[in-house]
Amino acid sequence: MVTRSIETVAVIGLGKVGELVASLLARAGFEVIGFDAVERPCADFETRLLDVVDGQAIRSGLSDADAVVACLPYHLNIAVAEAAYDAGVHYFDLTEDVPTTERVVELSAVRPESVFVPQCGLAPGFIGIVGASVAATFTTTRSIELKVGALPQNPTGLLGYAFNWSAEGVVNEYLNDCEVLRGGRRQMVPALAEKERVVIGGIELEAALTSGGLGTMCRTYEGHVQRLDYKTLRYPGHFRQMHFLFDELNLRDDRALIGRILLDAKPPVNDDIVYLHVAVEGVKDGQPFRENFVRGYLPMDIDGRRWRAISWTTAASAVGVVELVAEGVLPHTGCVHQEDIRFSDLLATRSGALFAAAS
Template identity: 50%
Template sequence: MDKIGVLGLGKVGSLVATLLSSKYEVEGMDQSEPDDAFPFKIIKGDVSKDETIRNFLKNKQAVVSCLPFFLNIKIAQTAADMGVHYFDLTEDVPTLHAIQKMSKDSKAVLAPQCGLAPGFIGILGAGLYSQFSEIRSVKLRVGALPLHPMGQLGYSFTWSAEGVINEYLNDAEVFHNSQRKMVSSLDDVESININGRQYEAFSTSGGLGTMCETLEGKVDMLNYKTMRYPGHRDAMKLILYDLQLKNDRKLAKEILNNALPLVDEDIVLVYAAVEGKIDGNLRRKEFSESYRRITLDGKDWRAISWTTACSISTVVDLVSEGKLKNKGFIKQEEIPLDMFLESDFGSMYKTYKDPK
């Protein structure tokens, strides 16, 4: 793998392409030309057109989609047809299932959900539960937030507004009392304290990726929740359900994008806890970390951008180096945590230093 295409050069895609360009020949495509200068070739194109995508993928061995979830099924199918390795950041469950189905006959890798959540949180969770002979519970939590919240929502769209609305409205898959089931997103609210600061966490769709399938019959409790500042969930319930904006996602996106400006200072919170038995003894293993923006080659990158970008770039790199399978579907929880953290890009998680 030496030539890689990156589709979508927004807050995350531009960094994905920047990271990968340090090792590979990268070409990026977006519907508009970015204002900043980047160390890779950029072309302008309509990514919704099949002919555009096919022409873009010629002479490339891999493509990374950093586009909204609703564009990914067609791109994945085109990549599979052309024998091009495919990677994306989607949190959308129907998109996941469609890509998983098409991967059965694929001669290339199809690896969706390679971002932060799903993505790194699944690799982290698996790294913890793999230490147990019996698993009782797996709890995974992630929050991408403004460092200094304002207003009742206390939020800023540091990534796709479509994705946030999608994960708030679609049902979430969990294991509860050893039963695999669907629960309503924005429900099952809990309070969580990280580094002395209080947050709320509630169910959202897609964060577990394929983990329910992987742990079928092996776990009593398994769930993923999104972390926000207290009060956010109630406000979103009002907006999406009481005001019925759940029936008009386009309008909901417009209202929220207009109300919540992008911020420069953000924070990403990652928490995982696994309970079960190790050597016959009941144990609990935990991971808790927070990440803030960093500077790479003189350019500042938000926490959500670099944590997401280094995750998907790592999966691409591991496939290229032959450390992961070279065809078919890749589950995030199949990727060894140690291998991930020792890789060129995944090591950014290990070497990160809190600015405080």
């Protein structure tokens, strides 16, 4: 039996995704301590109360752990990363926020004896793992196009959306500038630009640039790939309505208000679907080629409980990465980027195997 470098994992934030992250970790054989600001008793793992804005309380909570997975709104993650740095424990998170990730990378550079693995969710995270793994099969790569949409299966209204993910995070993605590669060089471009039509399984969607979905991929592929971008998938007409909200109603500068309005108007649903669309172009087997990886992931029953598609795809990717670090497949020091992870390795983990089961 392989000795793991990680035995006890703290999960901070037991919300829509965090609870399943903790459950999958326990299912994969880790000892788990779940922390939240409110009581959330669970039969699968120990739970404790924690003030997530109290840095010293976080440091105390990590004293019994080998690693921590932060499942919090993006603006709370830096405090957890810095606590992990001080406590000398391995750090994982689900953030899409670029400044948060930059801080995590800085911490990894000055504490090389721990591993820091930011952006382990769906996008960034799983989408980057798939995209990089497809690109690795090409002799030369011209472009990598990544798209993800977490949507209701049965949309209603002009927005055609439901906030199964953090409304705060979605607004952040819609308003922050996006890093892309154009002509092989990194550029910053406005979010919600470069809209295009996409059809998956006969379902018509639209896609537009949004922030954060590429993680660190632009730096990794700069000078090697001519074009790289990440777009969010929505039902037709969605982005037009968002432009109306942000610009015609002059709400662009009040993100908190926008988040409250949208969450109230489009609350979560159980019948969601997560669309993934990866397209890589280049030279393969001596010929010009375009390879597509397209999936639609539905809600899944795990150990007798049904989980939304956005919850299990995010959690399975994150926990699969923890498994890979613990088992020595990935480094247990320094900073690990999502594009460093092979899709085949992720599928070989107990949690990552959920993707194969759903395909």
